[in-house]
Each structure stands twice: as C-alpha cells, then as structure tokens.
Amino acid sequence: GTSATGDDGADGDTTTLTVFAAASLQGSFEDLAEQFEDAHDGVDVRLSFAGSSDLVAQVQQGAPADVFASADTANMDKLVADDLVGNPQDFATNTLEIAVPPDNPAGVETLADLAAPDVKLVLCAPEVPCGAASAKVEDAAGLDLQPVSEEQSVTDVLGKVIAGEADAGLVYVTDVAAAGDDVEGVEFPESDSAVNTYPIAPVADGGDEQADLAQQFVDLVLSDDGQQTLAGFGFAAP
Amino acid sequence: MRVSTGSTTGRTGSTTGGAAAVGLPRWAFAPAAVGGLFVLLPLVAMATRVDWSSYWSLVTSESARAALLLSLQTSAASTVVCLVLGVPMALVLARCRFPGIDLLRSLVMVPLVLPPVVGGIALLYTFGRRGLLGETLEVAGLQIAFSTTAVVLAQTFVALPFLVMSLEGALRTAGARYEVVAASLGARPTTVLRRVTLPLVWPGLLSGAVLSFARALGEFGATITFAGSLQGVTRTLPLEIYLQRETDPDAAVALSLLLVVVAVLVIAATRQGRPGRSVL
Amino acid sequence: MRVSTGSTTGRTGSTTGGAAAVGLPRWAFAPAAVGGLFVLLPLVAMATRVDWSSYWSLVTSESARAALLLSLQTSAASTVVCLVLGVPMALVLARCRFPGIDLLRSLVMVPLVLPPVVGGIALLYTFGRRGLLGETLEVAGLQIAFSTTAVVLAQTFVALPFLVMSLEGALRTAGARYEVVAASLGARPTTVLRRVTLPLVWPGLLSGAVLSFARALGEFGATITFAGSLQGVTRTLPLEIYLQRETDPDAAVALSLLLVVVAVLVIAATRQGRPGRSVL
Amino acid sequence: MTLAFAAALPARGFDVELDVAEGRTLALLGPNGAGKSTALGITAGTLRPHDGHVTLDGRPLVRAEDGRTRTWVPPHARQVALLAQEPLLFPHLSVRQNVAFGPRSQGAARRAADAAADRRLAQVGLAHLADRPPSTLSGGQAQRVAVARALAAEPRLLLLDEPMAALDVDVTPELRQTLKHLLAGQTAIITTHDVLDALLLADEVAVIEDGRVVERGPTPQVLSRPRSAFAARIAGLNLLTGVWTGGGVRTPAGEMVHGHDPGDGLAAGAPMTAVFRPAAVSVYLDERHGSPRNTFRGTVRSLEPRGDLVRVRTDHLAADVTPQAAAELSLTPGTRVWLSVKAAEVDVYPG
Amino acid sequence: MTLAFAAALPARGFDVELDVAEGRTLALLGPNGAGKSTALGITAGTLRPHDGHVTLDGRPLVRAEDGRTRTWVPPHARQVALLAQEPLLFPHLSVRQNVAFGPRSQGAARRAADAAADRRLAQVGLAHLADRPPSTLSGGQAQRVAVARALAAEPRLLLLDEPMAALDVDVTPELRQTLKHLLAGQTAIITTHDVLDALLLADEVAVIEDGRVVERGPTPQVLSRPRSAFAARIAGLNLLTGVWTGGGVRTPAGEMVHGHDPGDGLAAGAPMTAVFRPAAVSVYLDERHGSPRNTFRGTVRSLEPRGDLVRVRTDHLAADVTPQAAAELSLTPGTRVWLSVKAAEVDVYPG
C-alpha cells in the first residue's frame, strides 16, 4: 500500500510511513516510531494498532500500510500467501506467564495449581494465538485445565484477572509487564514449550521511496537499539 | 404504491376506497433510496462472500447450534428483564416531573454511547467479585461471574435504553388525555395503566421490545468482558462469530448472516401483529 | 413530585396551578428505581476506580484530545448524513404502503443487531478496494476505506436505524390528520413536510438525532474494522480507549468517563430545547 | 355546474350524487352517521371513493372504478378547503400563523399573509388572541380560529363541517352573518344540524339519510314543502305521507288528511305529502268533531319550552300550545291525546 | 351542599365560586372562553387550582393555597365523571367496552358491566353500534357514546361539557329527554350554549363571564328576570340596565325605560334592570308618538328567520316581526330604525 505524501507541513515535504502493528506492541512501537522520526527528517510515522487478524483483513482490503508487524506467524502467513508482504523477519518472541491478582487469592504457585477445581481459571480460546500457546503448554505439562472462560484475546484474560473476577489466567510475559501493579506474574518452566514469535515485513506494492522507508523501519526494529527497546517492554529476542 | 407523489394529476392504482394520505414530496424518495441501499448493499456484499455449499453444515455444527440456542434464550430473558424494569422507568420519565429528571433521562441513555467493552468493565466493577455489590451478592450466595446470568445482565444493560426510549417517546406522543378520562370514570392508576395506557402505546412497547431483543441478540463487547466466553454457558452467537473470525473469516460472515436472518425473522414476525393506524 | 401516587387523599406540594396528571400506580416506582440503579451503579463503580489525581493530564494528553476532536467531528458529520438519508427513509416507511415495505423496515433495522465488527466487514466488502463498489469508486478516484470518510460511513451505518426508528414511531403516532388539513389549505407536499410534519415530530426528530449522535460517538467495532485506527485520521475516542486498555485499563476507564460526560452533555443540552407537552 | 359529485364508498354504505353551481352554497342535512362528513372528505381528497368521480370547474379531481383510482388530484392541488368537524389547529403555530398558513402556502409574502390572517381573525371576533398558542384556547375559540383559517385559504370550493357546533349564543349570529357575507359568491358546502344555518347560508339543501340523498332542492322549497321526514323535522314541520284519494291523503296507518286542494287533476293513488306547522295543531284529551277536519291520536312523548309556547311531541307529530293550555290539560309524557288541525293549515302536494 | 366549589386560576383569569345541592343540576352558561371547562376540570381533578378548594359531600377533593396543593384526591377516587368537550373514546376498545369501562373499573363483573353498557347505549339510541370500533363512528355518534360512558360510571357528581353539541335534530330531543330522566336525583353540572338544555335539565343556572360568576339563581328566575346581558341573550330577551328615577329606569345612554311599576318604595338612583321579549317590540322607520311609551333608536345588524317570524337584531336590542312587516319596511343590515315597546310589556326590577 501507498500512503498519502506531502499532505501537511509548510515545506510540503513530509513523508508519511504507516505501520500496522499488533495491539500488544503498542508501547514499544510508539517508542520505536519516535526514534525513527528523530532519525529521518520530514518523516511522519503513523501507527495503527489492532488485533493481528483485524490488521490482516484490512491489508487484504487494501489498507494503506507500509509495514506490518504481527503477533504471530499464522497471521503473517496469510499475507505472505496473498503475496501482499515482502520477506517477513522475526523480531521478538514472547512466552506465557500465569497472571494472578496482586493478593493471589487462590495461592497459585505452579502450572499444576491451575488444575485445582476451585481455581477460577481463564484462558484464551484455542482459536486465537495465545490460546493455541496455552493448549501447547497444557499438553506439554500433561494437564487437563478446566477454564471458566475461553477468552477472545489476551486483553480479555488480563481484564478478568485485574478485576479479580478470575483467580488466574495465562497471558504473555509482556502483558504482565505492561499491567504493572495490577497483576502479579507467576513464571513456570513449561512456558518454553510454546514460544510465540513476532514477525515483521514491509507491505509490498508501494512506490520505491515508500518501500525504502519501510525497509528502514524494519531494519530499525531488528537493530540493537530496536531490540533493546523491545526488551524494555518484556519481549525476548527471536 | 398508495401514496401519490405530488403530481398535479397523477394516475395511481389503488385496490380499495378509503382513507387517502397526503403525498410525500417526490424528491424525498431519492435520499430514502440511497439510505436504503446504504444499509442493504453491505448485507448483499456479505451474502456474496458466503460459500453456500458448506453453509448448511457450518450453521448446523454443534458449536453454532449451541451458540444460537444460548443467544435466543438469553436475549429472550433480557427482553423480559428490560420490560419489567424499563416499562416503569419509561412511565416515570414520561409522566413525572421532579428536579433532576432531565439529568436522569440523559444518564439512562448512557449505555447507548458507552462502548460495550467499557460497559462490560463497568458491570465487572459493580457485580464482579470485587465490585461495588460483589460482597453483598456473595453473602447472598449469588455467583454471577462467568454464568449465563452474567450474559443476561450484560445484554440487559445495553438493551434497556432502547426499550425506555422508544416507550417514553410513545407515551409522550400519546399524551395523558385518555388517562384523565379513564381516571374520571373511576379507574385506579393500576387499572388506567393496564387498560388504557399500555394498550394505547402498544406499538411503541412492541417496537421497544423488538429493539431490545435485537440489541441483546447482537451484543458482544459487554458480554465478553463481563461474562467471558464458554461454549454452552456464555458463548453467544456473536462471540462464536468472533472466534470463527480468527480462523476462518468467511465462516464468521456466514454465521453473521444466520444472525441477520434470525433477527429479521423476529422483527418481521412482531410487525405482523401491529395494526395500521387509520389516517383520518 | 407533581404526580400523585394513587393515595386516596395524598398531600403533595405543587408550586403552581395548572394541568394535573393521573398518578402512576405507586408500585411502579420500585422497578423503575431498580432499573435506574442498574444503569447508574456501573457508572458510579467506574467513577470510583478512576485515579482523579492524574485524570486531568490523561484526558488532556495529545492523543486523547486528538481522539476526542475526531470523535466529535465524525459523529457530527454522521449525524448530518443520518438526517439527510434517514428522514426521507422514515417518511417513506411511515407514510407509504407498498408490497415488501414490512421486509424493508426489518432490513433497515439489521445494523442494530449485527455485531459492529461484522458490520465493518460488510462495509469493507462493499466499499473496500475489492468490494462490490470498490472498483466503481476507484475509477471515480475515491478511496474510502481507512480514511476519515470511512469512519463517518461506519458510524452512519450503525447509527442510521436509531434515527429512522425513532422518527418513524413519532410520525406514526402523530398521524396524518394535520397533514391532511394543511394540504386542504393548499400546501404542497414539500410545504406540508417543512411547515407541519417536521415541526410536529420535532421531539422525535431531535431525540433520533441525539441517539444517532450518541451511537456514533460510542462506535468502535465497525470503525476499527472498516476504517482502521490511525491517530488523527481514524482513531476516535472509543478506539483510543480500546488501545489504552491494552496497556493501562484504568486509563481506559478514565477516558470512557470522558466519553460519558461528553455524551450526557450533548443529550442534556438537546433536551433543554424540547418543549414539555401539556397534559390536557 | 361547478362541482359535480357522484361517489360510492360501500364500506360506509355511502352512495351519493350532488352538484353545486358556481357561487352557490349547498347545505347538507342529515342525522348523525348519515354520510355528510364522508361526502366532504371525498371532495377534499381525504378519502378515496370506491367508485365514482368528483369534478370541479370541469376538471376531474378524482375518478375511481371498482376500487381502482383512475384520476387523483392530491388535496393541495384541488383548491378545496375543508373545515373539519374538529378544529385541528396546528399546535406548533400561533393563532395568527395558523390562519396565515393558507395564504403562505399559496405563495403570499409573510406580511401580506399576516395581514390577511388578522383580517379574518377580526371577522370571527378573535383578533385579540392572534399571538396565543392554540393549546390555550377554549373549545369554541379554537373552532372560530379554524373557520378563519379555512376562509383565509380563499378556495374555489369551501367545505364547512358543522362550523357552528360549540359556538356560544353570543358569537353564533355574528359568525353566521359573517359567513353569509363571505359565502355570497363563494361556492361552498356546509353541513349543519341547525335549520337557521341552512336557511340563511344555503341556496340549496340536500338531505342525506343512511348514505343516500333522500331529498334536495332550493332551500325555501325543501324547508317549506319537505318530502322527507328528516327535512320536515329540521324545518320544524309535521309531515305525513300517503296516497291521493281524490279528496285527501290516506296515510299507510289509514288516517285521512285533508288540506288545501292541490288543484290539477291528480290521479288517485299518487304519492302525496301533507305538511303543517306545530303551531296550527290543537291538543285535546277527547275526540272533537268541530270545524278542524283532521284529527289524529297520539301519546305525549316530551314537552319542551319553545319561546313563549310549549312544544308537545307525540309519536309522530308535534304541537305548539300555550303553557296555560299545557297546564290545564296536565300534559305529561305518556298522556294519550287527540291532535287536530284545520284543513286550511295543511299544505298538500305530490311527492 | 353536596358540592362546594371556590377556586382561582390566575393564569386563565379564573376565579369562581359555585355550589350544587344534593340531587340538583346546575347549568353553567357563558360565552366561549368564559371558564366553563376550567371549572369542570378543577372539579374533576384534571386541573389544579392555584387557590381555593372543592368539597364533595363534605369531603375535601382539593385544597390549594397560593399555588401549593394542600389536599389532593386523585381523579379516580373523586366519584366525579367528566364528559369532556371532545368525546375521547378509547380507540382500542369497542363501543361496548368503552361504555363498560366505568363499571369494570369500579369492580363490576364482565357480564354485569356489559349489560349496563348495553342499557346505556340503548338510552342514547346506539345499541346497534355496540361492537364497532370508535374510529368508525361519525362525530355525533361518538359524542353520544361518550354520554353513555359517563352515565354508566354512575358517579356521585356528573359533569357534562356541552353534551349536545354536534348532535342531530333527530336525537337531540330524545337524548335531552333521556338526560332529564337520568339527571333527576343526580347531582350534576352541565355546560351548554342552548337555553333549552338549561330550561329542561337544570334546577339552577350560573352565568360565567371572563372567569367570574356574573349571575346565578334558579333557572326560571334567571331566564325570565336576567340581570346579566349574556343571560338575557341566551334567554332571548332584551335587557337594559340603569338607575331608578322614580318613574322609570334611566340607562347610561340617557334613554328612559318605563315598565310595570316595581311597586315598593325604591330609592331613586337604585340600580335597575328592564327586560322585554323581542316579540313585544315593534319596528318603525320614523319616530312614533303613540301609545307605546318606550322608543329607542337603532341600526339593523342582521335578520334571521325565527319560526314564523323574522328576528331583527339592532346594536343592542332585538325585535321579532312578521316577514311581511320586514319586507314592507325593506329592512336590511344598516337600516336605521325606531324600536318601540309598550310599558306593559316591560318587566322592571332591582338589580
């Protein structure tokens, strides 16, 4: 996609780079965009955050994206299959963590504790990436978890835990970090069995100049600076 | 069409004598048609995307059937709750005057403007385990979270303003003149309500109930936030559609079409009973 | 309170003589109060969660201001579009009789029941580059999706039924008797519409417009799907709230409260102009 | 003919033919539910006939055949103003704006329309209420404003549905006089229950009963020589119908009525009408065989004061007697009486 | 007193005191906008007075002081049925159900209520319309159903607001008779513009003008010796007021009126009323100095047929003359005339 250029600014020379990123990347990508704007005079980075699948649908319908950063490979693969993006590269990984309310009312210490019948557990539905990951660790640990709800997104899981409605939930490390004091994270070794990878790619079909800029943004994300920023938000390196 | 369109000597076929209405200005039909198309075209566009060969198996899958059933049950239940709470609310708003009633009326409309997800959060803060009423409810032995009750509460919250609004409007337009006559004939307020007020605003009441039902049927944000999503317990059809969308967007569209058909059937069925008003 | 509550010899203070209304049955106040609390408590619960010390800086942050401004602009624009398309639609639905009009009326209500995200998909299928009208529009040089225009379209799609509904109801209740009188005095249909019909249903029109505006202001699902979420271009206040929720749920609630305040202000301001109907 | 009307609406048992000549006023009389308002509604275009046509100044306004409307001029283009039985003042406009509505709609400038409105309001005696909202008017005031509004539209044909009902004695004669003045030269139809309205305002009268015209003609003729029971009642006359026997009229009940000889050789058996004033009737408690040649039996139904006299109504005849006479005979409902009337007072004519 | 009424509503310029004794009927007369409906509304509880009280059978229905309502019995508990000026039949109920509404609401069983309804419908002559929806009734039919509905509620106090307006000649006497029958023993207030209603139905009359009671008393007295111009007009009498001069009454315009000597030593300057029938007035084109001792100047305003006579209305007096006389004098509106009346025909009394 191509974004509008030179639409504002007295010099009439502003270039806009549009980045579509998964909602969980909001904090880190806002920082990255600032860095990019500082380094590129006259470039204005516009960020659009939504669920990865929303973004995919939008790009498929011709949304004016220059870069797409997905929260999972499955969604990126859809765009690859449609030939809508260039070569995707993994730029971060994320693992699951147990989130519990600050006072941990059910006393959850291990993954196995989640199987206790009186623990109100919420998971992501298997259809969404975090749910798929949850299913993997469940398998790996040989547990049969009985959630009271299979949520649509990590945010929904986290929301229930923060409100104290659920005793525990499985979310990503970065989500626990972003939530601050509202939840407490409980790490567990089985999380290694489900490492979630974040790929990024320039969106094809742009003009040369845009494609250039898009590649530069991807490069920034993959650079040491970029990785450091991501680490600050809890992401692990790919 | 029965209605003439402002021509000086139009030729219109009509199948029986009787009341005639003033024509609409002819130009009014153009924007009306544009408006109609604006709503209809997206539905058509959706229908063209559906893979009709697999449609039947999709909508009769176990998860789809469970979701549809749950949706119908909870929507019916919340419509009943809306009626029980909303009819008195509309009566008070339409017929009583006391300081602050205008503010109250505006506040009752708030669920309309609140993004449903935020509404769900607010409900959590109220009826959740750690919410305002959570402890009271827990002492009373009521566990609302993650239950079908929570779905009904969420749907009621978003649907209630529809009923109140449409009934209050009908009550205001109908005025209180017939109620005054009934009272002077010796009817107590309850009798007036039952035998005069409600029958007179029947169309408004009916359309309010249908709207509440429709809104409850389509409710997603507040439900997922407040009640969660578990097949057969809290996963209504809209929630099922969202989930399908993650893996198979076209299937989601197909399920949405099912929702649309159900809604149109309900609305149309209720319209049947609605008597036409005579013109003069 | 001006209205007596069914007691045989009540003592009520009233500040001036004039029309008296039939009392409501006393029992009606209980469910009305429950209903009112059901809507109000969640708002209170929300308010108690807000960190008021940081509230001001939060709601005046650049992103919040941009989102609020965009929300107000787009909601105003879609209210105008709703009026332009919806008033003629309501007139046709209320005053014309032709085969299929009942089906049409039901279809126009569909955006109410459709989960907004599905509505957004349907809009994409229609106005997107690969949609039904996509090519036509592209030839015409129009790029709708993911622009501010798309936000207005999405909001109009979900808000239009509110206007049509509430106006159609008002038109039906008002009846056509005054229109007939006006026509017999020589007024052309356009004159009748402008000088009689619309002034008579003014309360219904106003409340329809307010509802549309409120619904547009709270619109989230269709907007994020059809218009995306670009700051200053398509990221309205509900989208901003949604984003905030990912990182800072309390900030999201605080922003929601801003939305509620804006909506209540708009609704209350419009109510002011609404003249009370006399009772007898 | 300016107005030619022939329409049927079987759903209301309505089938009526009427016409009104240029500048003339027709009074429609008839009992409640006879179809008066229906006729006006079809003419104004608020009702569609099932069959028939209405033509004004040679221009067809509506033509229908067996439920299908063939021609249809919408109400606003008919130049027919209808003052309905209810005043239906526009609630959102002031009294003056209501009256100015017609002129404004027909393109008059604001000031001209307001001036016309004020003139009409003065004619109905309500100039001082011009700035009031209609909701603050009393019932009679509203009706008078509605009259002014209909007049201000200056229609080709004016339809007035009981314009005088609910007006007080004070204003009725005045408004009647105003209408008389304004209806001169105005083609109009007026429905009324008051014979005075018909006498003063109408050139012709049509009597409708059960959706059919039972009688019509010039006002003085219909009211002095009515052929229908209703017209006789409204004219305050006693009416008996029967057949000519050569010397008099024999009613179906077998009574003989003698009157002025109608002259010209009438065939025996021809349908005849006999009419006489209640004041010409004397009431007795027994049968007299004096000079009055007509006597009838009856039972008193009601007694009503009427000016200086008392009107005694029996089953089918009425008599006006002095209060003294009524007291002497101690007439009360249920009293059996003989009524007698001199032949010289009875008008007999074919029909 | 069964009903004691004293209430003010300054917003309508209304300040009226009335009372009605047990089983009696009071007729409220007055011009359009005088406040008749307002008085009924306050009694029925559809309006709140600003000041004053209404008491029925010793039980206060409403008491207000300076805009604050102190006592308030809701309308349904007042046992006061109001037949408003518009029929307001419940559109969703059949005619029978409308009439049965009152009995049903007061706890009667379905069948008993329906039977009562059918009885009342028969009394107003509409038994055959019992199953119709109100929207299919003509204006007059609807009004008659509303009368039946009010009667069926069997209230302690019945309020009738112009029950006879819009009724046809056919049914008016009958319904009047029905009402006369039913109002015997029923405490009731009726507003009307028809003197016949007052004469037949009311024991007492109160005349309201501009929101004030200007005259009240037993019906025959008010209508034969009216003190207010309106009462005189409604009674069809000429009325002149002035002061006693010893030999006659001097009007403010300086005219002298002679009549029956009122006897008893009246002080010169006492306010006096002189009343005479229009039929006693003769009309001339020039001044006569014959036996009639009273002559007045006037300008003809209107001519109306009235029974066998023509009523000539001048600025402030009316005369009934024969059509022949009217034709001979070629009276038309605008003609300047002399009116004369014999002193023997003039009733003079203080007040």
Ligand SMILES: Nc1ncnc2c1ncn2[C@@H]1O[C@H](COP(=O)(O)OP(=O)(O)OP(=O)(O)O)[C@@H](O)[C@H]1O
């Ligand atoms: N909407 C309707 N549907 C069916 N029948 C109707 C309708 N309106 C009136 N009628 C019937 O049609 C007949 C004629 O009614 P219409 O109103 O013309 O009478 P009218 O002569 O004006 O009587 P009134 O003097 O009481 O006003 C009546 O029998 C009435 O019951």
Ligand SMILES: Nc1ncnc2c1ncn2[C@@H]1O[C@H](COP(=O)(O)OP(=O)(O)OP(=O)(O)O)[C@@H](O)[C@H]1O
């Ligand atoms: N809602 C109102 N607000 C203010 N003034 C009103 C209102 N209704 C009536 N009035 C005024 O109060 C006065 C009394 O009105 P009311 O209806 O009692 O008269 P009425 O005697 O019944 O007249 P009519 O014979 O015309 O029915 C009138 O001057 C009228 O204009």
Ligand SMILES: [Mg+2]
């Ligand atoms: Mg009629």
Ligand SMILES: [Mg+2]
């Ligand atoms: Mg009145």
